[in-house]
Amino acid sequence: MRDVFELEGETRRVLRDQTNFSHSELTKDTFALQAIGLRKTYGATVALERGDIGLKSGQVHALLGENGAGKSTLVRILAGAVYPDSGEMFLDGAPYAPRNLMEARQNQVATAFQELSLVPNLTVAQNLLLPKLPKAGPWFVSAKDTNRAGEKILARHGLDRIDPQAEISKLPLADRQRIEITRALENAGRVLILDEPTASLAETDWLFERISLARERQVAVLYISHRLAEVREICSEATVLRNGSAIASVGLADATDSDIFEMMVGRKAAHQRTPRSTRASGDKRARLAVKQLGGHNLHNVSFELRPGEILGVAALEGQGQQWLFKMLAGLDQPAEGQIYVDDQPVKLAGPRAALKTGSGIAYLPEERKTEGILGGLSAATNIVLPVLGSATRSPLISPTLETAVAQSSADKVEMSTRYLNFAIGDLSGGNQQKALIARTLATGAKTLLLFDPSRGVDVGTKQSIYTAIRNFADEGGSVLFYSSELPEIVQLADRCMVIYGGQVVRSFAGEDITEQNLVAAMLGHVTSENTIEVKA
């Protein structure tokens, strides 16, 4: 039972679960898994201040919050990967305090992690069955039985097309995520925790079908995602975390998007969709042009990017978009075709060479943690690194000047000054991403290559990043970006090209950039209406 209470003098309303945590003693047996007052600190950093959550059997519960709100920590505690400093957990009313993942799994609580926890050099079947592989005799494991059992599990979850003998590292990211989820499904008798399960999945049908089946088995599901539309589709209730504390638990039917947004960030969503300006005029010469580019699975890719233009790339997972960006950043050499910068044919030897070519190309890599940030260095150093020598005007760095230079870029992405002197590895994912965007802006390059600029960040950070990108284009910069989220392309792009099977299959401009159009083209469903052919 819920009610709505009004804050004094406020028209805004906060929906709050009336079965409040303070009454938890009375209600704990109604929950499959309940956590009360979980707290976890790392040194002086409090990752989770007060984690309260209650999951019910046969229901999907969403966990919402900005990056750095403490979601991952809460998930890791529930999953047994992290032990809390204080607080209690109950599984079907009985105390539950897993010391590790295996202990949680023995209690039939299983988790599919966002940073996948599969062993990359083992096969699909081995990963699904570990730690108990079928034995052949007293000492040896049976490869045959392992594969057969793996095949059965895959078939049960509609993944027959995946070879149980395939090595995990050879699979595309999306399939690895499916295996991670499948393994969790197999082990989740009571509670299933899915941390950003759609981060690498282009479509959700398979996942939602699996979740529905788990729900029918009376499994309590905790679903963590940034995508509110998805959450609404599959979840009935949500708990919102902010700054490490559980702010509220709400029924999703009763709360509007704007309510939820407000609970997450503590302010109203600013939904400004700036009308597309006419900044990209056709007669300016192209900053970046590509003719008949090919290599890896790419073929015959041609396009032009003009000053002041934001060009989006839409594609399903693994259609060659990674290679396109890597070639343009100089990390990979094209097998065929030619890249032009400021109308000059160029050969790019690496990101540093790309930055120094013509008006300059700056690159934002896909994986923030492994290809982007330099964890031990300060956020300021991370931002100014590409232009360290020129920005600080001498081979010796003055820390004050370094911070000042970083500050001017950090302002553009609305990143707070106080984070600049922290080691970037200690910051939340959202602030790390802001710093990386600030880095591309700090380079002074006129062309930005942004691969999934808002991957895994919260709504507030997203808006800051969008604003920064728009301002950059308004000042005459050119942006080529790929996004795994269609609304992002619709919101940002002046033009958009769709890559399918390594080729540009369709191009859209202006009002034609709609999610429906993009989805059809991304699935390789080509029709001729409403399109503008790519200029070669």
Add this chain to the structure above:
Amino acid sequence: MNSTSKPPSQDHRLVQTGDTRVSAKISRETISTLSVTILCLVLLFSARLINPALGSWSQVETVLILGFFLVVLSFGQGLVILTGGLDLSLPATITLGGILATSWIGAGNPAEWYLLPAVLAVCGLVGLASAIGVIWLRVPPFIMTMAMSIIVASALLGYTKGTPRGTAPDMAVALMKGDILGLPAPIVVLIIFVIVGWLFQSRSVYGRYLYAIGTNVEAARNAAVPVTAMRILPYVLSAICAGFVGIALVGYSNGATLRMGDDYLLPSIASVVIGGSSILGGRGTFLGSVGGALLLTILGTIIATLGLEFGFRTIIEGSIILIALLLLREELFQKLRSLKT
């Protein structure tokens, strides 16, 4: 998520939890440098209790002069370790520097002003060869530098036919035995070296590049760091430092031997590790390594004054490295940080 960065709104009555979570202000590096320095001082002064001759100014001078070699080596070794490598070719390169200085130059040679830099350049080439093997041939650093060490040592054996000849160049003698402004020359040079080394590693663009590479090569490449050049640099600098130490050792003992560098390999790595650097790269400061080098030197002199066998020295050295590694583990830093806040 940081609500303080937004302009405060008067009518905002939502429960503002605020972001009270703070991050650690004291870095791991500062803690380890401080603790090594304190340990040095404690050892130096508590040594007085064992023997009144210890802990005097003249003993401090002795420590600094003896520590000179290790400090210089730990700079080069520290840079290589910072980028995730390891330089095992130090002993052979020290010997190379020493033997070239005696056999090419010798005492009273007026051409020493350009021959000494030439000796350093030859040592630098050894480092370059190691770097090429590590970067382009993708040989693991410790195997590549060990191979270089064996090659150089064998070449020297052939070149000297087993007996190095010649005397120390005048400049090398002046460096180790001379006076500058009333202070022993090696101490003055040491102080200048420490300042320059610290500026290079902690305050220069190149130093930042090395930290970036040691943290994550791919991310550094994406951040437009000149990765290849910056991976070569530490090996070359380390070899030049070793050559310099070889020349200095010749000036100190007035002659070269084929095994003159052998006792410096483990201490050079130990200094860096005791000083708080991560053996995996990306972390550590030169000042920490200086503290580590001096700590090992102080221990050496104490053991020598106590009249213990050389074997004890290596046992104690080994134990100290182990204790330092255990103490420097992440958990301890977490504890120290939370105590101070």
